[in-house]
Amino acid sequence: MLNSFDILETIKMIEEEHLDIRTVTMGISLRDCCDSDIDRCAEKIYDKICRSAKDLVSTAETIECEYGIPIINKRVSVTPISMLADCVESADVTKLAKALDKAAATIGVNFIGGYGALVHKGFTRGDTNLIDSIPEALAITNNVCSSVNVATTRAGINMDAVARMGKIVKEAAHLTADRDSIGCAKLVVFSNATEDNPFMAGAFHGVGEGECVINVGVSGPGVVQKAIRRAGDCDLADLAEIVKRTAFKITRMGQLVAREASRRLNVPFGIVDLSLAPTPAIGDSVAHILEEMGLEQVGAHGTTAALALLNDAVKKGGVMASAHVGGLSGAFIPVSEDAGMIDAVRAGSLSFDKLEAMTAVCSVGLDMIAIPGDTTADVISAIIADEISIGVVNNKTTAVRVIPAVGKGVGDEVNYGGLLGSAPVMNINTKSPAKFIARAGRIPAPIHSQKN
Amino acid sequence: MRTIISVIGKDAVGIIAKISAILSSHKINVLDITQSVLDDMFVMVMLADISQSLVDFPSLVSELDSLGNELGLKIHTMHEDVFNSMHRI
Known part of the structure; x- marks a missing residue:
């Protein structure tokens, strides 16, 4: 029989250290829902999602009960809707967003991702119509998330x-100005977007995926932090070992839940995303892991190195624990969703530029960062260009989810509650990049994209 | 299906008897039992076979949970595979 120490350790991780399955996400292909008539297309989308995911929430809840491990979110990702927008005659495609929102409400998931486009090399008619509709779509729906891939290492930057x-x-900020510009919290701009990411707001069901798939995202920053604390004054190689061992255990839990969900729903298992995803709850912070490693506060010099060690060790520990690892897999650093990050911004120790540097060594990007509402579109484009360049040159996924909070300036805060949390508005460089952005065109793919 | 029932808290008279009474009333067979003191806490772990159980799993979890509240103990009832997958390669 198992020994009591191991059993106690698992229970402690769940009860006291916030170990949970962050999301069970069902990816659903909507490629068979094309129709030139937008109402018919919307109807097909709604029907297919409701049919495919009707048992998702109840199955996840049963697993949660039997295994005693919380599954925080049940979600759905779909084929990039721009591919359906290509088929419909209407230029206004927001009805498709409404169909997604209605389906999400019917099946009881809290987010549905995929209202997006892949335009790393160019735009089709559907891509253009879809992108133009994003601000309104995010304003008139509650649960729809949007992502746009603007670059890949192979194609360069569009x-x-x-x-x-x-x-x-x-525009998304303005249309949701009455709700702290929440539209922007549901919109991600990607480079090298992954086709099997289960996490929102960037989840979509990639074109290389099958009909339907189950992807699972694990979490557990608190477990890693406590493990480091228990280890005391060890050196950094030992510290990396502790993170690896912990990541292994966390990921095994994810693999178990993914396998069970896949079996019970009779849907193929896709991947486990072994990310450390923080929440605003105390004891569930990636920033606090970095501080536990020995930094006075996140943002101090040394933060990038500590994060690089953490991110690498999480991957090394996790890959052996799962048959298929995918998605973003690494440490997330969203400001508004991490109590330690929020404190560091408030205290002035974590700057926008340091966050950009940190994204070079972890799994996502500039995430859930509130910036002044009067920031120009050119500056936001330039922020995107900088961040996306880091991804393209380093052959990794990067993303931008910034919130130009309408009517707010540095020192103010946006507050969404729940998992999206709250964020102090951060200072950014306001010098104009307008001429650079207006040049338009494509930045060529980097030399190391030539691998064939 | 086999489940691990763990009891954590201060030791008292009759804990095992009360849990066993609930299990036997539902035709749940106890396969193994162990107890120890870890981190100043009394820990008892039972491995039980619930394949012939007369009640469904959520009801069993909630019944044992209520007993835990009554006795001032934490009682967790979880599928054996959670621990196997985490601690065994």
């Missing part, structure tokens, strides 16, 4: 798309 997305982010 700067026309980058310029366009600066304006779209601004």
Whole structure:
């Protein structure tokens, strides 16, 4: 029989250290829902999602009960809707967003991702219509998330798309100004977007995926932090070992839940995303892991090195624990969703530029950062261009989810509650990049993209 | 299906008897039992076979949970595979 120490350790991780399955996300292909008539297309989308995911929430809840491990979110990701927008005659495609929102409400998931486009090289008619509709779609729906991939290491950076997305982010902020510009919290701009990411707001069901798939995202920053604390004054190699061992255990839990969900729903298992995803709850912070390693506060010099060690060790520990690892897999550093990050911004120790540096060594990007409401579209495009360049050159996913909070300036805060948390508005460089952004065109793919 | 029932808290008279009474009333067979003191806490772990159980799993969890509240103990009832997958390669 198992020994009591191991059993106690698992229970402690769940009870006291916030170990949970962050999300069970069902990816659903909507490629068979094409129709030139937008109402018919919307109907097909609604029907297919409701049919495919009707048992998702109840199955996840049963697993949660039997295994005694919390599954925080049940979600759905779908084929990038721009592919359906290509087929419909209407230029206004917001009805498709409403269909997604209605389906999410019917099946009881809290977010549905995929209202997006892949435009790293150019735009089709559907891509353009879809992107233009994003601000309104995010304003009139509650649960729909949107992502746009503007660059890949192979294709380079579509700067026309980058310029366009600066304006779209601004517009999304304005259309939801009465709700702290929450539209922007549901909109991600990607480079090298992954096709099997289960986490929102960037989840979508990639074009290389099958009909339906189950992807699972694990979490557990608190477990890693406590393990480091228990280890005391060990050196950094030992510290990396502790993170690896902990990541292994966390990921095994994810693999178990993914396998069970897949079996019970009769849907193939896709991947486990072994990310450390923080929440605003105390004891569930990635920033606090870095501080536990020996930094006075996150943002101090040394933060990038500590994060690099953490991110690498999480991957090394996790890969052996799961048959298929995918998605973003690494440490997330969203400001508004991490109590330690919020404190560091308030205290002035964590700057926007330090966050950008940190994204070079971890799994996502500039995430859930509130910036002044009067930031121009050009500056937002330039922020996107900088961040996306880091991804393209380093052959990794990066993303931008910034919130130009309408009517707010440095020192103010936006507050969404729940998992999205709250964020102090951060100072940014306001010198104009307008001429650079207006040049448009494509930034060529880096030399190391030539691998064939 | 086999489940691990763990009891954590201060030791008292009759804990095992009360849990066993609930299990036997539902035709749940106890396969193994161990107890120890860890981190100043009394820990008892039972491995039980619930394949012939007369009640469904959520009801069993909630019944044992209520007993835990009554006795001032934490009682967790979880599928054996959670621990196997985490602690065994």
